Amino acid sequence: MSAPAQTAASGPEPAGRRRAASLARRVLAQARFETMTMVRNGEQLLLLVILPVLALVALTATDLLDPYRTGDASRADVAVPGILVLCVLSSAFSGQGIQTGFDRRYGVLRYLSTTPLGRGGLITGKLLAILAVLALQYLLVAAVALWLGWDPSPGAVLSSLPLLVLVALTFTGLGLLIAGTQRAEATLAVLNVVWVALAAGGGVIFPAASLPGWLSWLVGWLPSAAAGDALRACFLEGTVPVASVIVLAVWAGLSWAATVKCFKWV
Amino acid sequence: MPTQSESQTSRTTPPDPDAAALRVSDLVKTFQGRGEPVHAVRGLSLAAHAGRITALLGANGAGKTTTLQCAQGLQRPTSGTVRLLGADPWRASPDLRARVGVMLQDGGLPQAVRPGELLRHVSRLYADPAPVDELVGVLGIGSFLGTPVRRLSGGQKQRVALAAALVGRPEVLFLDEPSAGLDPRSRQLVFDLVQRLRDQGTCIILTTHLMDDAARLADYVYIVDRGTVAVQGTVAELVSAQRDAPLVMSVTLAPQHAAALRADPPWRSPDFAGVEWTVKDRTVTLSGPLTPELVREMTAWATRDDTLPEAMSVQPRSLEDVFLEVSGRDAR
Numbered sequence: 001m002s003a004p005a006q007t008a009a010s011g012p013e014p015a016g017r018r019r020a021a022s023l024a025r026r027v028l029a030q031a032r033f034e035t036m037t038m039v040r041n042g043e044q045l046l047l048l049v050i051l052p053v054l055a056l057v058a059l060t061a062t063d064l065l066d067p068y069r070t071g072d073a074s075r076a077d078v079a080v081p082g083i084l085v086l087c088v089l090s091s092a093f094s095g096q097g098i099q100t101g102f103d104r105r106y107g108v109l110r111y112l113s114t115t116p117l118g119r120g121g122l123i124t125g126k127l128l129a130i131l132a133v134l135a136l137q138y139l140l141v142a143a144v145a146l147w148l149g150w151d152p153s154p155g156a157v158l159s160s161l162p163l164l165v166l167v168a169l170t171f172t173g174l175g176l177l178i179a180g181t182q183r184a185e186a187t188l189a190v191l192n193v194v195w196v197a198l199a200a201g202g203g204v205i206f207p208a209a210s211l212p213g214w215l216s217w218l219v220g221w222l223p224s225a226a227a228g229d230a231l232r233a234c235f236l237e238g239t240v241p242v243a244s245v246i247v248l249a250v251w252a253g254l255s256w257a258a259t260v261k262c263f264k265w266v
Numbered sequence: 267m268p269t270q271s272e273s274q275t276s277r278t279t280p281p282d283p284d285a286a287a288l289r290v291s292d293l294v295k296t297f298q299g300r301g302e303p304v305h306a307v308r309g310l311s312l313a314a315h316a317g318r319i320t321a322l323l324g325a326n327g328a329g330k331t332t333t334l335q336c337a338q339g340l341q342r343p344t345s346g347t348v349r350l351l352g353a354d355p356w357r358a359s360p361d362l363r364a365r366v367g368v369m370l371q372d373g374g375l376p377q378a379v380r381p382g383e384l385l386r387h388v389s390r391l392y393a394d395p396a397p398v399d400e401l402v403g404v405l406g407i408g409s410f411l412g413t414p415v416r417r418l419s420g421g422q423k424q425r426v427a428l429a430a431a432l433v434g435r436p437e438v439l440f441l442d443e444p445s446a447g448l449d450p451r452s453r454q455l456v457f458d459l460v461q462r463l464r465d466q467g468t469c470i471i472l473t474t475h476l477m478d479d480a481a482r483l484a485d486y487v488y489i490v491d492r493g494t495v496a497v498q499g500t501v502a503e504l505v506s507a508q509r510d511a512p513l514v515m516s517v518t519l520a521p522q523h524a525a526a527l528r529a530d531p532p533w534r535s536p537d538f539a540g541v542e543w544t545v546k547d548r549t550v551t552l553s554g555p556l557t558p559e560l561v562r563e564m565t566a567w568a569t570r571d572d573t574l575p576e577a578m579s580v581q582p583r584s585l586e587d588v589f590l591e592v593s594g595r596d597a598r
Contacts (some may be wrong), residue, residue, distance in 0.1 A: 018434055019393040020360035029390035037378055103376060111374025111430070114338050116360040116391045266340050 020116030030117055030125025035132045038095055047090045047195070048137060053144055056083045059205065060148045068207065073236055076150040080141065081231035082205035084160070085167060085224065087137040089198060092130045092168045094191040097175025100126065101187030104179060109265055119265065123176070130168055138164070156235045163234055166248050167227040173255030174223070180263030198224040207232065223251040286313035286349075287438050287469035288320075288337055293346035295332050306332040308493035309346070314471045314486075316437070319464050321480040322473045323589055324490035330473045331371065331442065333490070337471070338368050338440055351438060364392055367436030371443045371473075373427040377416040381407055381426045384415070385433060392434040401429045404459060406452070420447030428456060432463075439463065441472040445479050457483060477586040487585070489592050496592040504588045513556045514587060516549055517564060518577040524548040526571055532563040548576075553587065556580070 020026065038044055059065050059079040068078050103109050113119045142150070179187045198204055201211065203225025208216050219225050226247035233241045295307040307329040314320035322330040335341040336348050339355030348355055353362050368374075375384060385402070389395035402408050405425045410418055418426065424447055431439060444460070445453045460483060464470055474480055480487055481501050489497045489504075497504060519527060527550060533541045541554040552560070561580065568575055 017361070018364045018437065020364040021391055021393050023360070026360070026391050029387060033379075033383075033387045036383075037376065041378060106377055107370045107372045107374035108376045110340055111368065111370055111427075113340065114363060114366065114368040115388060115434070116364045118358075118360055118363060121360075266335060 023121070026117050026121050027124050027128065030112075030121060031128035031132065034096075034099075034126050034129030038091070038099065038129060038133050039136070041099075044095050044099075047094055048087070048133060049140060052083050052086045052090060052137065052141060055086060055199075055205070056080070056141060056144055056148070059083075065206075068210070070236065074149040074151065076145050076148040077152070077236065078232075079205070080145045080150050080152070081160075081235045082228050083141055083145070084138065084164060085204045085227045085231055086199055087141060088134060088164060088167045088171055088227065089195055089204065089224065091133045091137060093171035093175040094195045095133070096126055096130050096172060097179045097191045098188050100176060100179035101182070101184040101191075104264075105184035113265060126176075127169075127172055130172055131165065134164060134168055152235055153238065156238055159240060160231060160234050163227075163230050163240070163245075166245065166252065167223070167230075170223045170227070170248050170252040170255060173252055173259050176263065177255055177259045180259060180265075198222070202228075204228045221247065223248055226251070285315060287316050287351055288312075288314040288471060289347075289349045290333065290337060291347045291349075293333060293336055293348060294344045295329075295336060295341060296344045305493055307336070310490065310494050311346075312488050312495060312498070314438075314469050316469045317464060317467045318485040319460065319470045319472065319483050321484035321487045322471070322490055323475065323477070323480055323487060323585075324473075325475070328490045329493040330490045334440055334442060334471070334473060338366070339363075364434050365437045367431035367434055367439045369424075369427045369431035369439075369441045369444060371446070373415075373423045375415045375423060375427060375430070378414055380412050380414055381418070381429075382411040384426070385429055388430050389433045394435070395433050396435045398429075398433070401432055405429050406455060421449055421452050424448055425452060425456070428459075436468065438469045438471070441470065443474055444472055445474070445476060477584065477589055481585045489589055491592055497588065501585055505583050505585055513580055514551060514553045514583055515556055515561065515564070515580045516551045516577070517575050518549045519573060519575050521548055523571055523573040524550065527567065532567045533560060535563075538563070553583070 021029070038048070056076075056079055059082075060075040065075055065078045069075070100109070109122065112122050117125070175191065178190055182190065201219065202208075202222055203211075203219050204227070207229060208219040208222070208225035210216070211219055220229075226244040230241055230244035230248065233239050233244070290310060290312045293307050293310045294305075297304040297306055310329065310333055312320070312322070312333075322333065324330045332341060336343050337350060337355060339350070339358050342356050350358065351362060351365055353359070355362075355366075358366075375381075379387075382398075382402075385398045389398050402411060405428060407422065407425050407429060410422055415423060415426065424444070428441070428444065431441070441460070444456055448456060457479075460470060460472075464485075472479075472483070484501060486500055487498065487504060488495050517527070518524075524545070524547075528545055531543065531550075532538075533543065533552065538555075538557075538560055541552055541556070541560065543550060543552045545551075564578075
């Protein structure tokens, strides 16, 4: 037994000091680890993949979105932008938020922030994992949507990518803010309820403008509505609405500033 | 237990303060809660050295975990300084963190992941990690390498957490309650490993509330009480017969004689002022300023009562006695 121990912890400083792996290696390792954890969790998979795909199928099989169709847009054309935002809500907000909440409760954040990864590496790794999961979601939704009659222009697909990254940044900030300040159970409850509320009435799938009176005005300021509007404009009109991007950027800035200030690691 | 440089160590000063791997000076940590501020640490100083096991003992809430968290860079001191391998742990570089291993009290393990995956992942954070397979062998975790952490027993989780703390082959190793939840066999395994690491030059800082653990492992002990160091020294020094209240006498008697002794204790005389006594079952334990006169008084009482005690002993205080004395001081 002593031979392995010798290697496991040989002398104080034999061959120079211990060093951290390179920044890229550390962050990529964490991103891979987080991605694996996210996609392997059954509940998460329901949230990340199954619910958005079911919603897509339901929206193309019913006439719910017909009032918003213009020109020769198909039901799938009108549904996909909202479904992509729903995917971001699932991965960046609820998914990673809940995972971070429980990691915090079990001391995982504390432990990892004492390793060479550190606090910054940990958060960067999480963000990259969200983008990786989002890429998988995009591919899956696109495959199903193409089969259901989705017909996007290549330019729209291309410009949807930076928009989705901005939306993911915004909702990661919001999710981490809740996960870093509330108990794990509260985080779980709040994030799930907010996911449902935003999906149903937050301007994600149905434009905020379709809501009655003052509610429409209020919801229009939510990041979910701004994200829905931005993606719909991108795919259906081939434009990038500056107002929605500004709303998203302000939410992103505020949520990350608050997260950096208020996140409790210990 | 190897004593190394203990013999030159006085009770109040740790050895070579300048060479400390960890030095905490006048640490204050106050938490600003909703109500009154909580003074978790109030001016605590300590030093821990390479090749030594330094133990922090203290009751729950004494401030030892907060102190460790400041030393690990998890908390920012309100005032005072912490130097870990010569640097400020709050702003530690990744390379500094690579030289430090931390095993948290609650493990810090993600629940859904399997130990094997976790250890391989953590090893990727270091440029020159210990081979995971060897750690797995040394700590005997091979049999549950593929079981999700949430299904492991407390002792299994402890061993995985220790392996995770050792993956980077640290120069400084923090262990928070390392033997919690371990069965006697695993405990021995962990103790052997910790002692080997110490002998190889690792600076080990552990907290525990188990006096046995501290007495067996620690080269130097700090007893922390209400946010500050109440007593410090080697175990031998702390229980040393040179101190004011060095000894504990215990007497075990047949039931009727024990009752008689309790009814009319010979140490009631003003000559023995300050002697404290407790009774548990048939055993009377005396502590305080014990003198040969008290022992004579006790045997005289036994002669008068015509009884032979079943057991009678005079022993140095245990670390636990010291601990209870210090941490009980006008606290409760």
